Every structure is written in structure tokens, then in C-alpha cells.
Amino acid sequence: MPLDPSFVGRIYPPTAPYQVGREKIREFARAIGATDPAHHDPVAAQALGHADVVAPPTFPVIVTMAASQQIIDDPALGVDFSRLVHGDQRFAYTRPVVAGDELVCVNTIEDVSTRGGHGFLTTRTDVSTVGGEPVVAVWAKYVVRGEG
């Protein structure tokens, strides 16, 4: 089933706040082998001017991938999850994520198209604090592989 192009420009309601924990940042940093003290030690992070430990650059994907379920699970858009391939990913940071942030995501569908039997979906997720401070804008492009 082709993706419905009328979804371009659709903005979804803000997601429930995600509380960024210090141990989650440490766990993620360990998993990718990021040993810089600012990811692990609040004092080292404070020396760089941050309130608490600093997340590595791709950490926000934990928050945005969960938030994008809003789009991927939208029955009206009709994405077949088993055929979904992650094509592109981009982060544009206002500032790094730090422990203690409470983050809210607003998803926008930037593009929906069908070419050569495959569906293409571009999402933009604006991540801000519950107080409304912008933190990072995140784009993901997906290919929904055609059948056969």
C-alpha cells in the first residue's frame, strides 16, 4: 500500500517528557566506548560549563526513535514496520543533551513519496525541554521497501 502523500506537513502532538538520567548517559557512553570524562563525571562536565554529564552526539536518538513510533504506528499513514529501512539520520544541535534534561519531542512529517515501488518518509523531530528551550532538531529518512 503506498504511503499517503497528504501526510506531508502533519505535526503530531508533543510526546510525554523523557527524563535524561545520569546513569543512562554513562551506560550509553560505555556502550559506544566514549571515555571522555565529561560523559561520566559531573565535575568534568561542569568544568566545560554544563550542569551535569554530557550525552554523546547520537544519544538523542534514544528519545527520538521512541517518539517516532507515533508516526510509524499511525495506522492512517500505513507504514509496514517489517519493510522499514533507516536511510539517513541528522542532528542539528542548539546545545548538547545533559543529565537532568526533561525532553519533549514534536514530530513533523516533512516528506512522503513513492518512487520505483518504494515508499520514502522523512521525519523531523524538534527536541526541546519541558520549559520550551530548543535542544536539538533531528531528521530521519526511511525507505519502506516495496513488495516483490
Next chain:
Amino acid sequence: MELAAQTFRVTRADLVRYAGASGDFNPIHWSDRVSTKVGLPGVIAHGMFTMALVGRAITTWAGSPDAVVDYGVRFTRPVVVPDDDQGTEIEVTARVREVTEDGLTRLDVTATCLGEKVLSQARATIRTAA
């Protein structure tokens, strides 16, 4: 200007650890049975794990963990990770494309596995080290 190459070894254990830390439990990243059933050569690394390793290379070049202003990639080829102790290796290089007057450095990044590019259009903007 070319920046010094950095290499990252990737084993199955790394994929399991990344799955847990990131919450991405797609079985193509841990099950040979599932990955071959969907037509892959075997278990592949999470694209976002490769992107995270390349992110480490970028922050290392930047000299600071909080210097990345913009970072984007296209996933072009899967990183196949064999079920042995050696796993595989990703090599990351970069070229400085531009140093702007307002203190930013733009990098074109290349990531390869077994000599093949696994990312394309990999670009980062970092704050230029003082």
C-alpha cells in the same frame, strides 16, 4: 586537510551492549536466523551504532565532547559482524572542507568496513578548537 584515521573494532558483544543501551532490539542486530531470513548476509551492526562510533571519531578530532553542532549521515551498506572474537573493523577518516569565520569547521567524513564505504554524505560541523 586530512585528519588522522581512527579505527573501531566491532564485535557481537558490542552490538548486544548497544542494543541494551539504546533500546533498539531489532533481531537483525543479534540473530543470524532472523537476519538471513530477511536477506542479509548475517547479523549487521545498528546503523546508529556505526554513527555513534563515527561520532566518537568526530569529537576526538574536535578535542571536546560537546563541540558537535551538526552531524548527518546516509547509511549505504550494512556492517556485517561475524560471530567470532575478532568481529570486524570500521575505519573513519575525514577531510576539512571549510573553516568559517564564525568559528566553525565543516568535515567530510568517510567510514569504511573491509574497504567498502558504509556511509555516504557523512558530514559534521564542529566548533573550531581554540
